[in-house]
Amino acid sequence: MLEVSVGSSIGFDSFRWLDPVQSAPEVQATPVMTQEFALKLPPETMAAEAAGSHAQRLAAFTAAPLTVSREEGLMLYRDMTLGRRFEDKCAEMYYRGKMFGFVHLYNGQEAVATGVIKAMKAQHDWFCSTYRDHVHALSAGVPAREVMSELFGKATGCSKGRGGSMHLFSREHHLLGGYAFIGEGIPVALGAAFTSRYKRDALGDASSDSVTAAFFGDGTCNNGQFFECLNMAALWKLPILFVVENNKWAIGMAHERATSEPEIWRKAAAFGMAGEEVDGMDVLAVRAAAQRAIERARAGDGPTVLECLTYRFRGHSLADPDELRSEAEKAFWAQRDPIKALAAQLIGAGLASAEELKAIETEIDAEVADSVSFALAAPEPDPTELTRFIWAED
Amino acid sequence: MAETLLFNALRDAIDEEMARDPMVCVFGEDVGQYGGSYKVTKDLYEKYGQWRVLDTPIAENSFTGMAVGAAMTGLRPIVEGMNMGFLLLAFNQISNNMGMLRYTSGGNYTIPTVVRGPGGVGRQLGAEHSQRLEAYFHAVPGIKIVAVSTPTNAKGLMKAAIRDNNPVLFFEHVLLYNLSEELPEGDYICALDQAEVVRPGKDVTILTYSRMRHHCLKAVQQLEAEGVDVELIDLISLKPFDLETITRSIRKTHRVMVVEECMKTGGIGAELIALITEHCFDDLDARPLRLSSQDIPTPYNGALENLTIIQPHQIVKAATQLKSGSF
Ligand SMILES: Cc1ncc(C[n+]2csc(CCOP(=O)(O)OP(=O)(O)O)c2C)c(N)n1
Ligand SMILES: [Mg+2]
Numbered sequence: 210m211l212e213v214s215v216g217s218s219i220g221f222d223s224f225r226w227l228d229p230v231q232s233a234p235e236v237q238a239t240p241v242m243t244q245e246f247a248l249k250l251p252p253e254t255m256a257a258e259a260a261g262s263h264a265q266r267l268a269a270f271t272a273a274p275l276t277v278s279r280e281e282g283l284m285l286y287r288d289m290t291l292g293r294r295f296e297d298k299c300a301e302m303y304y305r306g307k308m309f310g311f312v313h314l315y316n317g318q319e320a321v322a323t324g325v326i327k328a329m330k331a332q333h334d335w336f337c338s339t340y341r342d343h344v345h346a347l348s349a350g351v352p353a354r355e356v357m358s359e360l361f362g363k364a365t366g367c368s369k370g371r372g373g374s375m376h377l378f379s380r381e382h383h384l385l386g387g388y389a390f391i392g393e394g395i396p397v398a399l400g401a402a403f404t405s406r407y408k409r410d411a412l413g414d415a416s417s418d419s420v421t422a423a424f425f426g427d428g429t430c431n432n433g434q435f436f437e438c439l440n441m442a443a444l445w446k447l448p449i450l451f452v453v454e455n456n457k458w459a460i461g462m463a464h465e466r467a468t469s470e471p472e473i474w475r476k477a478a479a480f481g482m483a484g485e486e487v488d489g490m491d492v493l494a495v496r497a498a499a500q501r502a503i504e505r506a507r508a509g510d511g512p513t514v515l516e517c518l519t520y521r522f523r524g525h526s527l528a529d530p531d532e533l534r535s536e537a538e539k540a541f542w543a544q545r546d547p548i549k550a551l552a553a554q555l556i557g558a559g560l561a562s563a564e565e566l567k568a569i570e571t572e573i574d575a576e577v578a579d580s581v582s583f584a585l586a587a588p589e590p591d592p593t594e595l596t597r598f599i600w601a602e603d
Numbered sequence: 604m605a606e607t608l609l610f611n612a613l614r615d616a617i618d619e620e621m622a623r624d625p626m627v628c629v630f631g632e633d634v635g636q637y638g639g640s641y642k643v644t645k646d647l648y649e650k651y652g653q654w655r656v657l658d659t660p661i662a663e664n665s666f667t668g669m670a671v672g673a674a675m676t677g678l679r680p681i682v683e684g685m686n687m688g689f690l691l692l693a694f695n696q697i698s699n700n701m702g703m704l705r706y707t708s709g710g711n712y713t714i715p716t717v718v719r720g721p722g723g724v725g726r727q728l729g730a731e732h733s734q735r736l737e738a739y740f741h742a743v744p745g746i747k748i749v750a751v752s753t754p755t756n757a758k759g760l761m762k763a764a765i766r767d768n769n770p771v772l773f774f775e776h777v778l779l780y781n782l783s784e785e786l787p788e789g790d791y792i793c794a795l796d797q798a799e800v801v802r803p804g805k806d807v808t809i810l811t812y813s814r815m816r817h818h819c820l821k822a823v824q825q826l827e828a829e830g831v832d833v834e835l836i837d838l839i840s841l842k843p844f845d846l847e848t849i850t851r852s853i854r855k856t857h858r859v860m861v862v863e864e865c866m867k868t869g870g871i872g873a874e875l876i877a878l879i880t881e882h883c884f885d886d887l888d889a890r891p892l893r894l895s896s897q898d899i900p901t902p903y904n905g906a907l908e909n910l911t912i913i914q915p916h917q918i919v920k921a922a923t924q925l926k927s928g929s930f
Contacts, residue, residue, distance in 0.1 A: 335676065369709025378708035385675060386708060393695055396665040400672020407678060411654035412625055437665035444660070598710040599745050601768035 260541030262465060263457040266472070266486070267518045267545075272554070273494035279560045285492050286555060286566060288327055289319040289548045290573045292344035295353060296523075298577045299343065299360060303527045307585075308360045311389075312374045313341040317490075317522035320547035321454050322348045324495025325422050325515070328503060335383045335421040337398035340375035341454075342387030345424055350382045357580035363587035370590040371598060385421075392432035395451070398423035399438045402449035402512075420448040420506040422499075428459025430473050439514065443480040448506035450499065453516045454489065460525045461533045474516035482512050489517030490545040493554070520545075610780040612754040613643045613719075616761035617681065619790065621651055624679065627765055628655045630666050631683030631720075640685050641721055641780050667693035667718070671700040675712045679765065684720030687774065688734040693718075701770040702745035717764045719773035723814055723864055724912050726778070730900035733908075735865035737774055737841050741874060748842040749795055750774040750813040754784040756839060759793030767795060774841075776814045798845035800852070804834035806926045808852040810875060811862040812838040815913065819862055822918035829919075831926050841871055844878060853883045858925050860892035862918055867895035889928055892921055 257264040277285065296314040303312050315322065318341075326336060326348035338345040346356050351367050359366025360374055367379045375389040385401055388394035401421040408417035429435060430453055442449050453473050457464050465471050477484025483505060487498040495517055502513035520542035524531035555561040597603050607615070621627045628651075629635075629644055635658035638645035648656040659666040667690070670680040684690040690697065701714050724733040737748055747769055751757040757775070764771040801816065802823060811819045816837045823833050834852050838844065853859050859879060861872035872893040879891055894913045901911050 337672075366709070368707060368711065371709045372707050376707045378711040380675075380708075380711040385672065386704070386712075388699075390695060390699055393668060393699060396668025396696065397672035397675070397700060399665070400669040400674070400678075401676045402672075403669055404673050404676040404678050407628065407654050407673070411628070411652060433662075434665050434668065437660070437662035438669075440660055441662065441665065441669070598706045598708075601705065601713040601715070603710075 257541065259535070259537035261457065261463075261538055262471065263455070263518060264538070264541050267488055267490070270488040270491070270494070272550075273488070273491050273497055275493060275554050275558050275560070276497065277493060282551070282555045282560050283565070283569065285323055285327060285496070286548070286551055286561070287569050287573065288323040288348055289492060289551065290570055291347055291353070291576065292319040292322060293548055294570070294573050294577050295343060295347060295356070295580070298357075298581060300523070300527060302360070302581065308362075308374065310373055310375075311340065312360070312527045313525065314523045314527065315341055315344040315521070317542065317546070318454055318456060318519045319344060320492035320495050321424070321452065321489050321517045321519055324492045324517075325424075325450065325452050325499040328496050328499040329420060329422060332381070332383055334419050335385055335398070335401040337385040337394045337401070337421065337423045338377070338387045339394060339425055339429070340387060340389045341426075342375065342377045346377045346379065346382075346384055346387070349379070349384050351377065351379045351384060353576055353580035354583040355379070358584035358587045361584040361587070362589070363584055364590045365583070365587040369598070391429050392425065392434035395423050395425060395429075395434045395438045398449060399442060399447060402442065402447040403445070405448050406445065418448070418507045420450065420503050422450045422452055424452045424454060426459060427453060427455040427457065427464045427473065428462060428467060430476070431468055439477065439480045439482065439512070442512040443482040446509060446511035448509075449512045450502045450506065451512065451514045453514065454519055455516055456519050456521045458521070458525070458534065460529070463533075472516070474514050477514035482514065484514040484516070486516045486518065489519030490542075490547045490550065492547055492551050605785070606783040607754050607786050608780065609751075609754040609757050609775075609782045609784075610641050610643050612758035612786060613761050613775065614645055614647070616758045617644065617765070618647060618650070620762055620765040621647065621655065626677060626679045627681065628657065628673075628678055629681045629683065630657045630659050630670055632659055632661055632685045634658060634683050639683060641775075641777075644683070663689050663692035664696055667696040668700060670716050671696060671704065671714055674714045674716045675704075679715045681717040681719060681765065684718065686732055687720045687722035687736050688731055690718065690720070690736060691734075691739075694739075697740065697746070697770075697772070698743045702743040706745055713768050714770050715768045716770045717761075717773050718770070719761070719764075720775060721777040721780070722774050723776040723778065724896070724901050724908065727903055727905050727908060728777070729903050733901035735896070737772070738865040738870045740772055741842060741871065746770045746772055746842065747795055747840070748772045748774070749840055750776075750838070752776070752779065752813055752816045752837055752839075754782055755786055756793050756799065758786060759791050760795060760839070762790075763792040763795050766792070771795065774813060778814055779817075793839075796840045796843060796845060798839050798848040799837045800848065801835040801837050802833060804832040804856070806832040806856060806858065807922050808834045808836060808849075808856045808859040809862055809918070809922065810836050810838055810849065810859065812841060812871070813864060815862045815864050818913065818915050819918055821915040822922065825915070825919050826922055829923060831922050833922060844875060846878065846882065849875075849879070850882055850886075853879065854886050857886055857888040859887070860894060860921055860925055862894045862913055864896055864912055866898045867893060868898050870895050889925055892925055894918060894921055
């Protein structure tokens, strides 16, 4: 049995295939592809090289044109600032022992939540997140008070203190939830998109045009549910956006070490659906790409994979020592802070002054501070209600 | 009324509920054009169309998760496991999403879903197709579990499960689909949480469910002849147990045994006897007994397969001993 498997081993073959000394001339496709990839890069990518191939991909993008109005621009700035300041406050509260468990912050990725969610219709379209869900909830309109008090485990939390950081829910704001297991939110989001189609096509309700956005990371794209749901979404032309927040890392697993085709958006083609890659640090670019995808979805033209190249500015969670990511890489991405970028664009185009943006920040800081005092003062869940919410009737 | 086969009773229940409520839909492999691998959704595709009877790709975890999302947004999906064993792939969706989500969300969402399909040991189907998932899923909070055993209860329980606003795991049995019976007239439902006293008796309580009900009935005939008066209870509801019916019976007979098709370790009977010990310890005149399947993968060979699950003669012997107290 053992001899047979060695003699005809696929594993043995593939070992040789990877070894350049032993590889036959006809299997030297890999170096050639690397060369093609290198050729595609613009020359001024020194910093990007130090920051890795993810950054090199990003270097190929140019900033999206400023197509928003002053009001839209300020709204986007406000939303991203809320996300950032809220998360900074969470870190502070975590270290002060006000919240517990695993807390995954979103710093650096704000352009994705804001770019996509603010291009959708609040309380009409649906949103589905992961354990890194605070900012998706805020962008969807869940009040900062409800999110903060959930993190404090209070009765006033959006999940009544039963969920915690990784399980934020709000039916009112069409937040399908934060899901703590990798990939499990994707099918749930698919179900919401299915309901939209069902109401239109099975029940004849022409007004049913809600679109669902599912947010998840690069690491999650190696999970079967991603592929299964891409297949079903394309098969039934469901109104859904698969928003990949490719921040290059899945805890300590570098994206290139985990996947055979690092350009995730290309996987859409295998399912015959639209795929697009976008600079995930450029909120206007994300917004424009999301608008195209939402339009397709609402028109009944089916799903889109939207790969947003982004980066998290903090460790995976507040418990992560963050030892694997290089300083050069972090420095490269810090330069591309999406909030600073939008501020520069708005000021540069004369749509807003530095003072106005400062005033927004001050307002946001007050809103976040208010969420903390609200959460501190809020009641704990009633212990006599420990078993409430198990069943639909209670 | 003419006699109805169990699979048709289930089909009629689904048909009637789909006609009654446009939000009710079916997801699963081969449930549509093919009519279901045990014909439980026969002709419903033609009647209700491709969206309401959705033929899914073979992707159990994702279409089960999709049912959760659909239920959260207003639909009432029935998910068919082509064989219940395949839903091991959807364990995460059934546990984390169906069972826990309402609680975790602090009551934001309800998940009105039915997950149904054939389980149990059939005729030489091999280990993987002969599983009893009810035991594996028993610890999951927030789901109801029922097991049907006759055309009458199959129809009434299916209708109740569809109307229930909670997730219901609905166990059918591969060997019971062709049972035939005259059904009650009209639109009836059966309570999801009530056991059925199949035969009243005074000597020994037998608690059973699904196909083992029929093995017990065979045993009861012989036991009658031998003067053992059995109270046979079909649990129907495996979660929560109908403790009221169970304790009432034990307070009468003072002797109890469980006959189950799942394996002994971590089985339904294990939980049941723990509960009985907690609630009826002083009522018992003999130690409670468990007749369960062997703790092994179900073998293919027919004779070995028969040795794996409980047979009527073992029930006869155990009940006789339980009555006389001679172990
Ligand atoms: C099923 C499952 N396996 C493992 C984990 C542990 N885990 C949490 S986050 C994570 C990495 C996910 O990376 P990615 O999808 O890129 O998202 P990111 O955290 O970068 O936003 C892992 C392995 C989990 N939560 N669920
Ligand atoms: Mg990642």
